[in-house]
Amino acid sequence: MTVIELDLDAVLDTLDQMSSQRPVAAQIVATSNNENCGASQLAAILGADITLAAKVMKLANSAYFGLSGRVRSLQFAVAVVGFNTVRSVATVALSGTDEAQTVPDGFWKTSVHLAAACGALGPQFDERTADAMCLGLLAQLGAALLHQADPEGYVELMSRTDFGMRRFEEEARRYGICSTQLTAEALHQWSFPTEMVDALREVRSGDQGALLRTAYELTARSLYTRHRRTPLERLSQGKVTDAQASAKLAAIKDDVETLRSAMGL
Incomplete structure (x- = not known):
């Protein structure tokens, strides 16, 4: 078996380089780490990316979270699914794994x-x-x-x-x-x-x-x-x-x- 010398720093640097290509996703990941950030602030940032906002809204209204069809605002959607879920959805976009x-x-x-x-x-x-x-x-x-x-x-x-x-x-x-x-x-x-x-x-x-x-x-x-x-x-x-x-x-x-x-x- 061939052993590959993986340059961990280089691999992780490629993720940072993607931040400039996905600015809203990067801002969500950064902002959601702030203890002073509230649902309204995170929703305001999320609203700048229609695709990410739609995914969070669809998740909040899914049977998985038990509120099918009852979530009408992005702020409420953020509160329903939680900051970790919003951050995870943004991370998928930021990492490019959705391609x-x-x-x-x-x-x-x-x-x-x-x-x-x-x-x-x-x-x-x-x-x-x-x-x-x-x-x-x-x-x-x-x-x-x-x-x-x-x-x-x-x-x-x-x-x-x-x-x-x-x-x-x-x-x-x-x-x-x-x-x-x-x-x-x-x-x-x-x-x-x-x-x-x-x-x-x-x-x-x-x-x-x-x-x-x-x-x-x-x-x-x-x-x-x-x-x-x-x-x-x-x-x-x-x-x-x-x-x-x-x-x-x-x-x-x-x-x-x-x-x-x-x-x-």
């Missing part, structure tokens, strides 16, 4: 499943559903960055590894960092909450990574028939059992369709 040619095959299908899985599991890990959903939605940003840095090599790596923990191990061997840990460094650079960054950094081991580890396993079971299963009890530190898998997978399937429609993915 199909920049990401691996199946990227968004997998990301929406991860978002749904994290959201469905969140309460069992003492996480708000919306915040957990954002963690899953953004988790694969690092995979997109690895794909951009090493297109042929990363596609080959994907073809011979199971989605989830085994792929993380191969990524770490080839690049010195796995995809979710690379996502963590990107979100840390953009001043995302420490809890989200730590969950991504500890996905291979560590208490904070249990929710995301479990979500990756359930996503793999949903999408890949040949996936070699890892017991949920081990990944979740006992918070989710294999006896609960069928019910969880059914809930995730329902949420996937809602999120995909609401986010236009």
Whole structure:
């Protein structure tokens, strides 16, 4: 196996360069980190980008947030979905991962499943559903960055590894960092909450990574028939059992369709 010396600083610099191309998205990410920022201020910034504003409005009015058709103003929409969700939607635009040619095959299908899985599991890990959903939605940003840095090599790596923990191990061997840990460094650079960054950094081991580890396993079971299963009890530190898998997978399937429609993915 060829080992690639990944220039982490150069990879992260490409994200900063995109800020000038997506000024509203960059301003949302920066502003939402300010503790003094309110929903009205964030809504005013969001309103300058019709596409982002429409996505937030559609999410707020989706069944996922339980207020179908009742959210009429952008300020109310921001309050309903929460700052983390608005920031995550803006980050997708800022990173360029909403452009199909920049990401691996199946990227968004997998990301929406991860978002749904994290959201469905969140309460069992003492996480708000919306915040957990954002963690899953953004988790694969690092995979997109690895794909951009090493297109042929990363596609080959994907073809011979199971989605989830085994792929993380191969990524770490080839690049010195796995995809979710690379996502963590990107979100840390953009001043995302420490809890989200730590969950991504500890996905291979560590208490904070249990929710995301479990979500990756359930996503793999949903999408890949040949996936070699890892017991949920081990990944979740006992918070989710294999006896609960069928019910969880059914809930995730329902949420996937809602999120995909609401986010236009």
